[in-house]
Amino acid sequence: MRASHRQRGFIVAMLHRLSGIALAIFLPIHFLALGTALQGANALDSFLALTRRPLAEFAEIGIVVALAIHMTLGSRVLAIEFLGFREKTVALLSVCTAAVLAFGLFFALNLSWTG
């Protein structure tokens, strides 16, 4: 593996890019699902019933984590580009990782809470 691909900046840029692609694919589906509420609560309910399977819940956690990754790593880019941050890599990336894990964990816990 070439040296540039082992740099932290490259790894987080790839996480940022791949999570963005995943979200772009997910969004139209998300909008369509919510749009079923136009036919009333029952229409939305029958869609939500599909999401109670373990595989669907796993995918949901994945999408939530993807959103958290994309937002935190995007904030890193905005901070460097527009707020003049000098990346003290360890500090900034640690904060990003912590934020992502927190969001993901809370979501997963809350999901299982409901049973």
Add this chain to the structure above:
Amino acid sequence: MTEALNVEIWRGDEKGQFQSFAIPTRPHQTVLDVVTEVQREHDATLSYRFACRVGMCGSCAMVVNGRPRWTCRTRVNAVIGGGNHLRLEPLRNFTIVKDLAVEMTQFFDKWKEAHGYFEPGPHEKSDFAVVSPQSRERQAADAGIECIGCGVCYSACDVVGWNKDYLGPAALNRAWTLMNDVRDFDQAARLDAVSGDDGCQACHTHMSCTTFCPKAIAPTYSIAGLKRAAVIGVLRGAR
């Protein structure tokens, strides 16, 4: 210390291959010492570049064990770890001329494309320009002014690999130093040149340029400055 180094060197052009040499280890040996010994004692047909051999000119830049660096400023002991293996390749993202020598023309053409040159303006100057070294602009320019065009950042940049027309970190860094030169008359055209699809906005903050620059310049932050200038330009309706 091991007795001999196993040195793999790229020979030929893009369709070439590695050739191995056994070179004795010597105290305080640099990678440039190794290449020179190969060319003088083992294979006179090896092509490589160097000039000052003291870390001032940047001519000896090449990829050593996967990382782009200056061979005259790289001690062999620092890169072989516990082993004895050295792998030397020409800089990435450049067309290979032969062996370890690459074609630098496109690299410097992009400096021109990015308007990386000083434009004195139409009027004759009656006196020296007064520029405070403490001013914000001068400090921003000074942070990037030491670039000697060695090509290490360009070699390290992934976006250059993905987009052949991307101006690259060195050209954009130079453009930023000139954007902060209060004597320069070319700012509008320069901003135009660096804020297209192949300009500053193609940088995705991987920061390999900043990691590998032997002069400790941070092109990432210079490019960030260009990005800010580009957005302000759009908001002002200039573009």
Add this chain to the structure above:
Amino acid sequence: MNARFFAAQRITAFVLAFAVVIHLTTIIYAVRGGLTAADILARTHGNTGLALFYGVFVIAVAIHAPIGLRNVLREWSAWHGRTLDTSLAFLALLLLVLGLRAVTAVFGS
């Protein structure tokens, strides 16, 4: 044109950074205690404040996502030029229409 794409994407990014934090917090709270349509819609139907928030969210995403995809496709595939830009404009329109439809569905009264 391209500097405008860049500016639009970064400006919507600032908007989305805030909106996403709010959205993530909201959905984490919302999934507690089960997630039936009646529950959600009871809280959201007729809520003008939330409708406005999500309306802005949708518009920002419809601008932000296609420009991001444009970068990816130009760098990682051979697709570029007019056809790419036009296709992504359609994607933006699709996201806008589907998104505002979803906002109406959830927050309309």
